[in-house]
Amino acid sequence: MSDLYLIFKNMTRKPLRLFLMVLATFIAFLIYGVATSFETALNAGVELSADDRLITVNKINFTQPLPMAYVNKVKTVENVDGVVHMNWFGGYYQQPQNFVQTFAVDEEALLGVYDKEIVVTEEERQNWLRNRQAILVGPKTAETFGWQKGDRIPLRSNIFTQRNGSDTWEFDIVAIYGAEDQQADLFSVYIHYDYFNETQSFGGNYIGWMGVRTTDPSLNEQVIKDIDELFVNSLWETETVPEKAFSKAFIAQAGNIGLIVGTVVAAAFFIILVIVGNSMVLSVRERTNEIGVLKTLGFRSERIFVMVLAEALLLAFFGGGLGLAVSTLATMAINSLNLPFTMLVDTSVILKAAGFMLLLGFVTGIIPAVNALRLNIITALSKA
Amino acid sequence: MTNKILYDLRDIEKSFVKGKEKITVFDNLNMSIAEGDFLAIMGPSGSGKTTLLNMLGGVDQPTGGEVWFDDARVDTLSEGELARWRANNIGFIFQFYNLMPMLNAARNVELPLLLTNLNKKQRKQSVETALELVGLADRAKHMPNEMSGGQQQRVAIARAIVSDPKLMLCDEPTGDLDRTTADEILEMLQLLNREHGKTIVMVTHDPQAAKYAKRTLHLDKGEFVEKDLAA
Numbered sequence: 001m002s003d004l005y006l007i008f009k010n011m012t013r014k015p016l017r018l019f020l021m022v023l024a025t026f027i028a029f030l031i032y033g034v035a036t037s038f039e040t041a042l043n044a045g046v047e048l049s050a051d052d053r054l055i056t057v058n059k060i061n062f063t064q065p066l067p068m069a070y071v072n073k074v075k076t077v078e079n080v081d082g083v084v085h086m087n088w089f090g091g092y093y094q095q096p097q098n099f100v101q102t103f104a105v106d107e108e109a110l111l112g113v114y115d116k117e118i119v120v121t122e123e124e125r126q127n128w129l130r131n132r133q134a135i136l137v138g139p140k141t142a143e144t145f146g147w148q149k150g151d152r153i154p155l156r157s158n159i160f161t162q163r164n165g166s167d168t169w170e171f172d173i174v175a176i177y178g179a180e181d182q183q184a185d186l187f188s189v190y191i192h193y194d195y196f197n198e199t200q201s202f203g204g205n206y207i208g209w210m211g212v213r214t215t216d217p218s219l220n221e222q223v224i225k226d227i228d229e230l231f232v233n234s235l236w237e238t239e240t241v242p243e244k245a246f247s248k249a250f251i252a253q254a255g256n257i258g259l260i261v262g263t264v265v266a267a268a269f270f271i272i273l274v275i276v277g278n279s280m281v282l283s284v285r286e287r288t289n290e291i292g293v294l295k296t297l298g299f300r301s302e303r304i305f306v307m308v309l310a311e312a313l314l315l316a317f318f319g320g321g322l323g324l325a326v327s328t329l330a331t332m333a334i335n336s337l338n339l340p341f342t343m344l345v346d347t348s349v350i351l352k353a354a355g356f357m358l359l360l361g362f363v364t365g366i367i368p369a370v371n372a373l374r375l376n377i378i379t380a381l382s383k384a
Numbered sequence: 385m386t387n388k389i390l391y392d393l394r395d396i397e398k399s400f401v402k403g404k405e406k407i408t409v410f411d412n413l414n415m416s417i418a419e420g421d422f423l424a425i426m427g428p429s430g431s432g433k434t435t436l437l438n439m440l441g442g443v444d445q446p447t448g449g450e451v452w453f454d455d456a457r458v459d460t461l462s463e464g465e466l467a468r469w470r471a472n473n474i475g476f477i478f479q480f481y482n483l484m485p486m487l488n489a490a491r492n493v494e495l496p497l498l499l500t501n502l503n504k505k506q507r508k509q510s511v512e513t514a515l516e517l518v519g520l521a522d523r524a525k526h527m528p529n530e531m532s533g534g535q536q537q538r539v540a541i542a543r544a545i546v547s548d549p550k551l552m553l554c555d556e557p558t559g560d561l562d563r564t565t566a567d568e569i570l571e572m573l574q575l576l577n578r579e580h581g582k583t584i585v586m587v588t589h590d591p592q593a594a595k596y597a598k599r600t601l602h603l604d605k606g607e608f609v610e611k612d613l614a615a
Contacts, residue, residue, distance in 0.1 A: 009486040298471025
């Protein structure tokens with residue numbers, strides 16, 4: 001027998017109470033795990049945005065087009081290393097509800113500017129460049145529709161039509177691309193701008209926005225200034241921002257996710273703090289006489305203090321660990337639904353959760369532990 | 385019983401402050417307990433029996449005077465030092481047994497040994513010996529609620545003797561037991577005193593129980609009165 005055994009026996013002496021306290025902690029950390037990994041998933045775009053990339057959009061707002069001619073002008077700006085232009089295609093597969101996040105791009109520049117986000121083999125690269133009807137497909141989208149490399153697929157647009165009146169374009173899948181980071185965008189598909197531009201019935205020679213790679217992130221400010229100055233007082237003035245800021249602003253359109261998640265998690269923690277804290281106080285108060293007996297036998301007050309605190313910490317880590325484990329399974333299940341984000345209970349989430357467990361155990365255990373520490377033996381024994 | 389003084393209380397004073405009133409329990413109390421003694425302390429409620437027992441056990445401190453145990457002064461020890469002193473020297477037996485309800489008999493008996501340097505094997509051996517001595521070797525795995533009052537008190541006695549203390553303090557050890565069981569417990573205490581040389585101080589209301597002791601002191605209003613029934 002050891003102190004740990006005593007702690008364990010004290011914890012398990014009332015199974016129903018233990019179950020309810022573990023359940024409360026479990027639920028709080030389940031909510032924490034899922035909510036935080038959701039927030040992390042939404043912020044992944046910001047986190048994964050490269051420091052040396054800028055986004056140039058129409059100054060009015062990013063849904064307004066820019067002339068194709070801007071691309072070559074931006075390429076001439078000093079310290080610009082690469083420029084890829086993109087257009088929103090508004091794609092879907094067979095039915096409008098089968099949304100496919102499709103971009104018409106400068107095929108060669110794409111692989112240069114987004115070399116870490118879109119990884120293909122050399123052979124796939126050659127096929128992509130050679131075939132005007134080639135399409136690069138994100139693995140999550142391929143999985144959703146059961147597409148494979150080599151398939152020829154029809155994609156329809158809910159915005160554009162071809163000159164022949166059809167809203168359907170045919171594409172050859174030349175690669176299911178990969179990415180260096182597992183939280184990168186694995187849903188988007190990319191088609192050749194030229195193919196799209198030449199076949200569309202209206203709006204030709206305009207682009208949606210540009211991804212601009214600079215030679216050094218420290219030069220971003222100057223490059224931003226230089227690009228935007230190029231088009232001052234034109235019909236299509238530009239606004240260039242760092243990619244991180246662009247992603248952040250894009251996500252912010254959905255509301256302050258961080259605040260919402262933070263509020264939900266804080267509410268959950270506050271509730272379990274009250275429930276578990278109260279239960280711990282009651283649980284130790286019920287043991288007043290036993291604590292008195294232990295002290296009488298010669299157990300030092302400090303040792304009993306540690307035992308009570310350890311009980312609260314074990315409870316927090318057990319319930320919390322269980323909640324976190326189940327939240328990992330839950331995020332895996334959510335990810336299998338192929339939603340346009342990848343939730344991950346990663347190391348940072350786990351470390352933060354461990355910190356919260358420590359805090360929770362400490363806060364819920366400190367009052368009963370101090371009570372046990374201060375407990376006078378004579379008073380305690382009179383509670384028999 | 386040897387002539388060596390194990391416990392010596394010199395000019396003990398003990399008072400409490402209750403509200404604005406000062407209540408004096410002991411005023412200049414003197415008492416000696418020889419090694420191997422079996423002393424019963426009797427007296428009416430409020431006479432100071434339990435306070436005296438608490439002081440002997442080092443769970444309460446006098447407000448004046450000196451407490452000497454085995455030629456060392458005890459009343460000046462800190463709380464932590466007193467805890468260690470209790471663990472090394474005193475075995476406690478309570479009226480309501482005070483066993484840990486979530487531990488079986490053997491684990492309850494093992495508790496004081498967690499305060500020693502004995503390894504697991506040595507602790508197991510000591511627990512078996514103590515339980516055998518109180519005749520409960522076959523109940524080692526039983527939980528307190530699976531045992532009768534008498535059996536629980538015997539487990540409590542095993543817990544009190546397992547670390548081989550010099551002094552055993554019993555607070556109404558038979559107060560919760562029927563006559564037959566009480567006699568069994570008292571015979572056991574007598575055996576521990578006679579055969580194993582344990583010094584025992586027992587507080588009791590029961591004159592029948594006091595008969596098992598070698599001598600009885602009567603306490604009234606914080607003073608020993610002349611009813612010493614030396615055996």
